[in-house]
Amino acid sequence: MKKILLVLMCLMMCGCYDYKELNQISIIGGIGIDYDNEYIVSLEIINDKKTSEGDSDSVKTATINGTGKTFVEAFNNAIAKVDRDPYFYQMQVLLISENAAVKGLNEVFDYLLRESKINNSFYTVVTKDTTPQEVFQINSLTEPVASSKIVKMLKDGSGDIKFNKNDEFDLLVGKYVKQGIDISLVALEMEDGEIAFNHMAIFNGDSLITFLNKDDSITYNLLTNKSEGIYLTSEDNVVALFGNKTKKEFKDGKIVITFTADATITEVQDNIDFKDLSVYSKLSQEFSKTMQENIENLIDHSRNYNADILGLGQLIYADKPNSYQKGIGLKVLVEVNASINVNKNGITFEVIK
Amino acid sequence: MITKRQYVITYYYLVRALFFGAATSYLINTTGNACYLSAIIGIGLGLGFSYLLYYINKVKEEKKIVDYVGRGLLANGIKLLLLLIGVVLLNNVLVSISTMAYAFYLVSTPVIFITLAIAIVIYYALKKGIKGFLRAIEILFPLSIIIFILKFSTVFEAMHLDNFKPWLNSDLKSILKGSLVFFSNTITPGILMLNFQKSDYEYKNNALGYLLGSGTILFVLILIIGIFGMPLARMLRYPEYMILKKVNILNFIENIENFLTIVLIIDNLVVGVLATFLVRDVVKSWVKKEKIIKWWDIIFLLGMCLVSVYLFNNHYANILRLYRYEYILMLGLSLSLIGLILWQIKRLDQ
Numbered sequence: 219m220k221k222i223l224l225v226l227m228c229l230m231m232c233g234c235y236d237y238k239e240l241n242q243i244s245i246i247g248g249i250g251i252d253y254d255n256e257y258i259v260s261l262e263i264i265n266d267k268k269t270s271e272g273d274s275d276s277v278k279t280a281t282i283n284g285t286g287k288t289f290v291e292a293f294n295n296a297i298a299k300v301d302r303d304p305y306f307y308q309m310q311v312l313l314i315s316e317n318a319a320v321k322g323l324n325e326v327f328d329y330l331l332r333e334s335k336i337n338n339s340f341y342t343v344v345t346k347d348t349t350p351q352e353v354f355q356i357n358s359l360t361e362p363v364a365s366s367k368i369v370k371m372l373k374d375g376s377g378d379i380k381f382n383k384n385d386e387f388d389l390l391v392g393k394y395v396k397q398g399i400d401i402s403l404v405a406l407e408m409e410d411g412e413i414a415f416n417h418m419a420i421f422n423g424d425s426l427i428t429f430l431n432k433d434d435s436i437t438y439n440l441l442t443n444k445s446e447g448i449y450l451t452s453e454d455n456v457v458a459l460f461g462n463k464t465k466k467e468f469k470d471g472k473i474v475i476t477f478t479a480d481a482t483i484t485e486v487q488d489n490i491d492f493k494d495l496s497v498y499s500k501l502s503q504e505f506s507k508t509m510q511e512n513i514e515n516l517i518d519h520s521r522n523y524n525a526d527i528l529g530l531g532q533l534i535y536a537d538k539p540n541s542y543q544k545g546i547g548l549k550v551l552v553e554v555n556a557s558i559n560v561n562k563n564g565i566t567f568e569v570i571k
Numbered sequence: 572m573i574t575k576r577q578y579v580i581t582y583y584y585l586v587r588a589l590f591f592g593a594a595t596s597y598l599i600n601t602t603g604n605a606c607y608l609s610a611i612i613g614i615g616l617g618l619g620f621s622y623l624l625y626y627i628n629k630v631k632e633e634k635k636i637v638d639y640v641g642r643g644l645l646a647n648g649i650k651l652l653l654l655l656i657g658v659v660l661l662n663n664v665l666v667s668i669s670t671m672a673y674a675f676y677l678v679s680t681p682v683i684f685i686t687l688a689i690a691i692v693i694y695y696a697l698k699k700g701i702k703g704f705l706r707a708i709e710i711l712f713p714l715s716i717i718i719f720i721l722k723f724s725t726v727f728e729a730m731h732l733d734n735f736k737p738w739l740n741s742d743l744k745s746i747l748k749g750s751l752v753f754f755s756n757t758i759t760p761g762i763l764m765l766n767f768q769k770s771d772y773e774y775k776n777n778a779l780g781y782l783l784g785s786g787t788i789l790f791v792l793i794l795i796i797g798i799f800g801m802p803l804a805r806m807l808r809y810p811e812y813m814i815l816k817k818v819n820i821l822n823f824i825e826n827i828e829n830f831l832t833i834v835l836i837i838d839n840l841v842v843g844v845l846a847t848f849l850v851r852d853v854v855k856s857w858v859k860k861e862k863i864i865k866w867w868d869i870i871f872l873l874g875m876c877l878v879s880v881y882l883f884n885n886h887y888a889n890i891l892r893l894y895r896y897e898y899i900l901m902l903g904l905s906l907s908l909i910g911l912i913l914w915q916i917k918r919l920d921q
Binding site: 334393395 | 691698733736737798800803806
């Protein structure tokens with residue numbers, strides 16, 4: 219009996235029933251979704267084969283496209299063209315073209331969240347003035363896989379616009395289904411053949427409304443993200459912000475946004491004396507005012523676009539769920555208090571004249 | 572024979588087991604943001620129920636519950652309820668592990684193979700006897716605690732206070748229903764503790780095991796709501812598995828959810844093994860034929876595999892019924908059983 223049991227356990231518990239070797243699977247780095255009268259789904263496949271002898275490190279990618287009337291049909295048509303078993307667990311990014319984002323993302327979110335073979339820890343990016351197919355085909359010397367490059371730039375890069383730690387797909391859907399907040403996604407552009415991030419795509423419900431301008435996008439990132447070293451310009455002076463904190467609360471019938479950050483002087487007019495203590499408070503006041511104006515502009519613009527990207531409605535819903543109405547966050551009075559504390563000047567006392 | 576430490580550890584495993592699968596999801600769906608309040612009320616009720624279990628164990632002394640109740644109509648009624656509880660719990664174990672494995676890991680493996688693999692593990696534990704099994708889970712206990720601490724400490728950062736708001740946005744009826752769901756799912760596996768022979772432990776051991784198990788469930792509920800927020804947590808089928816995906820140790824170790832799930836599977840296997848032990852003891856008290864007893868475990872486990880696959884896994888409507896009504900069934904069975912046992916104790920005293 220023990221022998222039979224042992225044989226059965228060897229056969230059934232070794233996990234080899236439906237295993238697949240690495241050469242039997244196609245690792246998908248990213249999925250792209252475009253829309254032009256029908257859905258176009260692109261799969262970025264990471265090719266792990268050696269390209270030539272002694273060139274074992276080179277990884278090339280291939281892009282396979284599928285089309286269909288619905289997203290799922292296009293997705294399945296793309297999968298059908300892959301010669302090996304598609305493996306989505308290493309998927310890093312979902313690229314959505316402007317057209318597809320305008321069409322609406324409900325179907326896409328629903329399918330990808332439900333599908334068990336797709337890991338939900340990838341990031342979502344909207345492509346502006348370019349298509350996902352074009353992005354997947356870029357040739358970069360530093361990072362041959364476009365999906366990895368995008369994620370590395372937005373997670374570890376030094377750009378002004380970055381992923382929020384809560385931008386992973388499942389948490390993004392969590393935000394999308396919440397009351398009183400509209401989603402916003404990082405927008406990707408191509409500048410001289412290289413990937414660049416200068417804007418945020420903002421949504422109303424599941425449809426793309428517009429792209430924020432660069433200043434608004436940076437302000438949005440400062441308000442929602444832990445951003446280190448983002449530059450803030452006021453007249454001829456520039457400071458780098460760090461340790462930023464945002465507090466939003468709903469009290470006495472209005473929303474109060476309090477923003478605080480420390481700042482390091484980066485560039486100043488040549489008549490400034492760093493040994494003079496009043497310089498710091500003067501600069502602090504100047505940049506606090508600039509930041510306050512930036513936040514007010516962002517709120518005005520989001521009101522104009524009818525997209526509650528700062529989740530002002532969510533604050534009202536959290537406090538008074540019974541009196542909450544859709545869009546109330548865009549109508550309520552907002553008070554902004556910004557405080558920038560300029561307290562570092564680098565390693566010199568004087569400006570070169 | 573069970574030591575005090577083994578008693579506490581076994582109770583800890585039993586209390587947690589059913590919260591892998593339907594119970595967590597149903598509790599969140601029922602109570603919404605106030606699920607942790609339901610859990611706290613449920614813990615209070617559960618501590619009361621644990622006292623009843625302690626009392627029965629104290630009265631029955633060195634005997635197993637099946638032997639203690641003796642013969643007669645009432646005794647047979649008690650045994651039938653014990654049998655039903657064993658069957659319901661084992662079915663829950665087989666369905667929840669196989670459904671989860673089929674959904675996340677072994678998508679192209681026939682479910683019957685997954686279920687049979689679980690049955691083989693349970694059978695192996697039965698063959699080793701209760702003593703060996705208790706020693707094994709005692710050894711696995713530190714792993715369970717380490718993984719819980721690891722999970723809680725690394726995922727804690729991803730929580731947002733805003734996700735809990737609006738605070739307690741549920742009506743009293745939902746909160747009470749949620750506390751019954753919590754109570755039912757934590758106390759029913761505890762019935763399996765009646766089948767142990769030694770009873771030298773005190774109520775504080777009983778309460779400690781229950782509080783440890785239910786406390787970890789409460790923390791997991793808080794993590795789920797804090798990370799996903801209520802609308803998303805309601806949508807997910809295995810939210811307790813999904814939070815494991817967020818475990819990230821110093822940006823160095825990530826994507827270890829499959830390894831961490833082992834703890835949830837061990838919880839369920841403890842219930843599966845003890846439920847099969849209980850059913851065997853009940854059948855032994857009824858059937859005296861050696862041949863049947865010898866083959867009973869295999870026949871029973873195979874039968875349960877077929878039931879769980881062909882009645883539940885292959886019929887989503889039945890899984891949905893299990894999801895919605897199992898807590899009522901378990902609550903009914905557990906309370907009736909305890910009532911009948913207390914009645915029998917009174918009769919035997921006279």
